[in-house]
Amino acid sequence: MTHAFFEPPATSRYALRKLSAPRCLLPGDFAGSGADSELAAIDLLVDQGRVAAIEPAGTLPAELGPDLDASMVLPGLLDCHTHLDKGHIWPRQANPTGDGAGASMATQRDRQARWHAEDVRRRMEFGLATAYAKGVVAIRTHLDSLAPQAAISFPVFREVRERWAGRIALQVSSIAPLDIFLAEEGRHLADIVAESGGRLGCVTRSTRHPGDPMPPDLDEALARVFQLAAERGLDLDLHVDESTDPRARALIRVARTAAAQDFAGRILCGHCTALALQTDEFIEETIAACKDAGIDIVSLPTVNMYLQDRSPAGRTPRWRGVTVLHEMKAHGLRVAVAGDNCRDPFYAYGDHDMLDTFTQAVKILHLDHPLSDWIRAASETPAAIMGLDLGLLKPGMAADLLVLKARNYSEMLSRTQFDRTVLRAGRAIDTTPPDYRLLDDLMDA
Template sequence: MSTPQNMPDMNQRTELKALHIPAPLQGFDAGDAQVFDLVLAGGLVESIAPSTQREARGIVLSAFVEAHAHLDKNYTVRDVGAAKGDLFAAIERMSRHRAGWTHADLHQRMTRALHDAWRSGTRALRTHLDWIDTTPPLSLEVFKQLREEWRGRVELQCVALVPLDVFADHAAGERIARDVRDAGGVLGAFVYRNDDLEHKLSRVFDLAQQHGLALDFHVDEGLDADATGLRSIAQLVLERGFAQRVVCGHACSLSMQDDAAANDTLALCAKAQIHIVALPTTNLYLQGAWHRTPLERGITRVREAAAAGVQTSFATDNVQDAFYPYGNYDLLESFALGVQVAHLPDALDWLGAITVHPATAMGLAWDGRIAPGCPADLVVLTAADEYDLMSPRGRQRSVFRAGQLLE
């Protein structure tokens, strides 16, 4: 009798020899060792020991965690066309297309994305769902169905992506917050240079506190230096002593502000324990000039955030839609691009940005650090060092879930 796909074979033992475990993923005392042998058994990492081999044959990572995706929009670019750098044109195109979405269409596209993510090594994924008014979107119904279908393979979370101005209507905000709570979701908003910004953000925080909801914002997704939603969010967290997790995606405008202002905002974010998600593929495509080579690029201050004590992740964001017409759900590709565009030294030191950091931001049961007794949900790369890691050959991988190799 075959073992179900989401259940480990308790009798299976697998030995992984001569692998490097990057420092940010080490949940054990490695001492001076750099190369390790692992034994997987019963769906867990049974043991980790220094290897007798001096040279690593590959790198082992915990399975990836995708902190920011849009499963409802993906694979629609052939219908809507690419927006070519115009964020608000992309929003409008997707708004028109959304009117024709069906349960079957959503299920097919969202399932395709999950298969891609699963095979690439992703164990958990948070998707934003367009939520434009008080009526829960059709995508929420499909999401809840998929959450059950994929239980044990990809752990799914959803965020209500609501235009911030909707929260000016108190009754509308209350209805949305109740539905998000009942769906086990996260409350979110699209924040960009809104009128009466602080008042509307305060209303979002009111609702989150009343209903015990975590928050996840699209914030300052552009290259306007006067977009300061991130700072306002950090101030509200501190003023209210807000206890739930707060995630802020994009924050591109931070790169356009002078150093003093940006560093002051990052200091507030660190104190407020805000998690920032950088989204290099979509924002490099959307932000910056299209009539010439772009000089200003859509990436937040990743290095400065880390230096200030702000935990930061990389995520995929859009895949083959009006916002970003290319891409797939291989999170390691988004990571590799982010390392290059943000000029991050020693790529191995940043691998927490697709494993440990997003797992913490999403409140997952396992933080992604590898240690004896942790889940044997692992990705073994052929890369032996950071230079191979940045190449397609080095990113070839074997994916283990519950200690079993995915075919």
């Protein structure tokens, strides 16, 4: 095993004493101790793999477990937007331009040539093994769904989901250009998604009008997506306005379509980067429409900062490429951050580590001064969006925890927590990520 900074007692009932925990993730009536407005000093009792009690620090007897000297404890984190089917193809299919157009073309080339069932399965499981080692407890992945890929990848996903049950809770969404839903292919895809217990998803771009961020068939196709989802009782998970073009204003159209159809399902919209380029008045109008429609938002800060406003060598990007997350949260929208792509043409880096994603999000999106309850964006909020009872520290929850050597947010955000202890059902797991060499035979050019 890698060198986690401590091992919990081997007994089925033990205490982790003198921890620091985010107050926003503790039970509402928990006062705790300590002067820190964001962290509470607690003792945590584990019994038979579950959190049995949370008490003010110093309450539980010393003989029950170690004094952890204010080490931070977090619940297992959640990644509600990623692409496990694309992951880890960078060594064989790099993106020569580093921008979104180059990423789409490179991915298409690789998908058409290489994405048979075993290739998808092995890369998907490699990503899951990495996320598990990092302390991620739930993932929603999008699967590229243009025919014939959906018929290949969704059965693989169903098998992998069953194999990983009890380790990582897995959800799935389709991703395809919006206009396929105006044809029979869209109806067939909706049936595959329903068969897989997934979410119906697409991008708000049309292959019929590839250069237009607001294609003429946008409203008709959106209406059809909502109709197909409603007929099958599916939630929606959409890629919206992932663009540096201020003409991209699809988010408000999604919200208005939801309202017009009185859509009863959940709606998650990802990216929404072009909204940050609009006027304050239009931003307010769009956020209000999203609130009325019950739309949740997920920002992908590392990937969007990497892709957006990229130009040929020699020009520095002028903006961070992320959406107006502060304003959305202030207006009552549920907002999350997630990992998105990993070592593929859309993002050359990443390691399926939601603690690292949150750490970078704090810096990219200025989720600090104060940090307040922003940790919820990687824990409780994606859990609520995904409909899962996860992401909190409370009695009765499975003891799926991250225990960090860092004693406060400053230490956590300043130094990568490679020596974290990851507990699953109260037991420490091996936090060694899988070796990239395991994929070498898939990486031949």
